[in-house]
Amino acid sequence: MDQHEAWGALYDDLMVDAPSASTRRCPNCGAGSSLRLICTVTGLDAGTGLAALWCAECLEGMAPNFPLIPDGAERVLRGTERVPNYRCWGWH
Numbered sequence: 001m002d003q004h005e006a007w008g009a010l011y012d013d014l015m016v017d018a019p020s021a022s023t024r025r026c027p028n029c030g031a032g033s034s035l036r037l038i039c040t041v042t043g044l045d046a047g048t049g050l051a052a053l054w055c056a057e058c059l060e061g062m063a064p065n066f067p068l069i070p071d072g073a074e075r076v077l078r079g080t081e082r083v084p085n086y087r088c089w090g091w092h
């Protein structure tokens, strides 16, 4: 599995089980407890939001996508999000 596939698979997993982000390892650098998944929303009861997934250690991650927000995912109001300028693996 290459980097791009690994990030995609991780993202898919977290869309099913968002809280498991804290127990997963970064596909790039292998750091634990460094993955961040936040969903930027226009209202805290919104069903969809812009989801960003990245590693706080190596600043690599998955390009933001617009999914249904999974249960347990961190929601942040648009304009207050703190997402670093990480290197994105894009979607095909």
Ligand SMILES: [Zn+2]
Residues within 6 Å of the ligand: 026, 027, 028, 029, 030, 031, 034, 055, 056, 057, 058, 059, 060
């Ligand atoms: Zn990393």
